[in-house]
Amino acid sequence: MxxxxxxxxxxxxxxxxxxxxxxxxxxxxxxxxxxxxxxxxxxxxxxxxxxxxxxxxxxxxxxxxxERADLLTALSADVLAQIDAAAERAQLDRGPAPDALDRLCQEFFELGDILMCVFSQPELMNTPAWEECSDADRALIRLVERGHAEGTLDPALDPLWVQQVLWSVLYAAWQHTRENSVSKHRALDLCLRSVRKVVAANPG
Amino acid sequence: MxxxxxxxxxxxxxxxxxxxxxxxxxxxxxxxxxxxxxxxxxxxxxxxxxxxxxxxxxxxxxxxxxERADLLTALSADVLAQIDAAAERAQLDRGPAPDALDRLCQEFFELGDILMCVFSQPELMNTPAWEECSDADRALIRLVERGHAEGTLDPALDPLWVQQVLWSVLYAAWQHTRENSVSKHRALDLCLRSVRKVVAANPG
DNA sequence: CCCTAATGGAACAGTCATGCTCCACTAGAG
DNA sequence: CTCTAGTGGAGCATGACTGTTCCATTAGGG
Missing domain, CATH: 1.10.357.10 (Tetracycline Repressor, domain 2)
Structure with missing residues (x-):
């Protein structure tokens, strides 16, 4: 090319x-x-x-x-870029950690099909650029560690697990709209509520 | 045949x-x-x-x-049967709702690849038997409604959403073991903890 | 031991996605 | 208007998967 x-x-x-x-x-x-x-x-x-x-x-x-591989490579790069841009918009380093996670959740939710791509094509993310160290990944890891330090995020949940849960609950929200004909607004609300509850530091 | x-x-x-x-x-x-x-x-x-x-x-x-379709049909039926059997073992109608959900989570977690099949092949579950009304589905819906009545499950989360979150967090747990080489025990622990927090009724 | 169900390998035709080439057409820059 | 980059369609060769048949071999029950 x-x-x-x-x-x-x-x-x-x-x-x-x-x-x-x-x-x-x-x-x-x-x-x-x-x-x-x-x-x-x-x-x-x-x-x-x-x-x-x-x-x-x-x-x-x-x-x-x-070749098909060329399309997939470009697709992978594009998805990665859009995810990074969304994470950038969320300004993860600003404000309380739970609020930042809320913003990230909303930005990611807006990505729509891009989200589903990552889920249904995990093998597509095996390029060097995706080796678990995109800008978004690193920002999220920093955010979780900051939340631990602040005492606002559950210390029992390591950053990688928070990431897994965030993505899978986002996936759940989109599936919820697709299969159960739930409005995007309602799905996002459930998503935010659920993620918040998962990552919240135990009050006790 | x-x-x-x-x-x-x-x-x-x-x-x-x-x-x-x-x-x-x-x-x-x-x-x-x-x-x-x-x-x-x-x-x-x-x-x-x-x-x-x-x-x-x-x-x-x-x-x-x-034909390939015959294999997929049999696979679908087998997966459905194993899921129903797992739900049966969890005895969802017994004890407090959160505990029952815990048992279901553990039983489903043991299903392993069967779990991943459902996720990576959603189109495979479009048979009449899967029309969102398997025994396991109905038992789970009953369980969530019971939890709402008991006041032990968050009333803001409808049964279908609880189902979505349960499955996606289970998926997250398995991915966590695959990608991040986390032990199954640790992954199950995180999974149970997270699901419990999501579905818990708000104390306030 | 004998016999049959069960299996595995080889070979074959049919189908489909792919990668590629050639040619005609159209829109837009100059 | 002219010209060219960009495009779309037809066609072709290739390879992979599929579905099928035939035959030789093996395991296990009687």
């Missing part, structure tokens, strides 16, 4: 590069979004299904991602 | 039927167990992989389950 782009940019001037990038970036994004939607529901969907969902031809998809 | 069995039983006497059934039942069980193990990790694994894991030839697998 890099070879092709550099070849193109060598053929045209700077302004043209921008315009091209706009068109290509739009298509690329459409494909990635479609991939997230489709693969979050059926992890072994064909590339044709993804192309259809993206509203592009299979040929075009192959032009952007020559 | 039924046709073949009835044909066989028509050719031999009663005692032989039992012996045959023993051999066949053993192979059948090996295949189902292998399917649970393999498909819980890679939901689109080939039948050859399942046969290998079961220690039988692909031909033999096809003899028991002519």
């Amino acid at each position: 890099g070879a092709k782009l550099s070849k193109l940019s060598g053929m045209v001037d700077r302004t043209s590069v921008d315009v091209e990038s706009r068109a290509r970036a739009r298509t690329r994004r459409a494909i990635l979004d479609a991939a997230i939607t489709v693969l979050s529901q059926h992890s072994s969907a064909s590339l044709g299904d993804v192309a259809d969902a993206a509203g592009v031809g299979r040929t075009t998809l192959h032009r952007y991602f020559p | 039924g046709a073949k069995l009835s044909k066989l039983s028509g050719m031999v006497d009663r005692t032989s039927v039992d012996v045959e059934s023993r051999a066949r039942a053993r192979t059948r069980r090996a295949i189902l167990d292998a399917a649970i193990t393999v498909l819980s990790q890679h939901s689109s694994a080939s039948l050859g992989d399942v046969a290998d894991a079961a220690g039988v030839g692909r031909t033999t697998l096809h003899r028991y389950f002519p």
Whole structure:
């Protein structure tokens, strides 16, 4: 991919590069979004299904991602970036730990299908970049340790477990909306309430 | 399948039927167990992989389950039966609701890969028998409603949500053992502690 | 020991996703 | 308007999985 782009940019001037990038970036994004939607529901969907969902031809998809592995790699990177961005928005280092966890929960909940992708494709997160040390992961670990120090988070729950529970309860919330036709608002409320109760420091 | 069995039983006497059934039942069980193990990790694994894991030839697998769909149907029924059996063992109608939920959690935790199967293959549970009304489901719903009446379970959490959280925290616990090399004992402890905190009625 | 059910391997055709090429079409920059 | 990047469709070769048949071998009951 890099070879092709550099070849193109060598053929045209700077302004043209921008315009091209706009068109290509739009298509690329459409494909990635479609991939997230489709693969979050059926992890072994064909590339044709993804192309259809993206509203592009299979040929075009192959032009952007020559092999299936290329699409998955790009998908992985995109998901990782969006998760990190959500964690950034939550400003985990600010305010009481339980409140910060609330904010993170809400930001992650908004990710929707991206969330489900991570769950239904755990093997997709085995790239070097995901080796359990994304920015979001590290921020969350810091947050939990801070909560322990503050006495606001249950000291019996180590950071990795808090992370597991957070993600799985988010998953539960989305499943709750899908299977039981519960409103997103209600699901988020249950999610927040449940996570808060789990991580709360024992009053005794 | 039924046709073949009835044909066989028509050719031999009663005692032989039992012996045959023993051999066949053993192979059948090996295949189902292998399917649970393999498909819980890679939901689109080939039948050859399942046969290998079961220690039988692909031909033999096809003899028991002519088509892939037949295997999945049998798998679904088997998983459902094992879940119901686990719920039965938990005796949900006995004792305080939180304690009963604890027992259910422990029984489900022991199911291991069966648990992961349900998670990674939700589409597999779309058979008539699974239409959200298995014995285990109904028992759990009764249990939560009883807890609400007793005042021992949080009235803000409806039965379906409790079910979602229970399953997803169980999933989290198993993932915790897989990814973070945590002992099963420790994971179960965290799981029980977390579920208890979530469902507890607010003291205030 | 004998016999049969049960199994495993090999081979085969059919199906489907994939990766690739070629060509015609369209929109948008100049 | 002209030209080109971008696109979409048809077609083709390939490989993997599937479902099936046939045959040789083995384990276990009588």
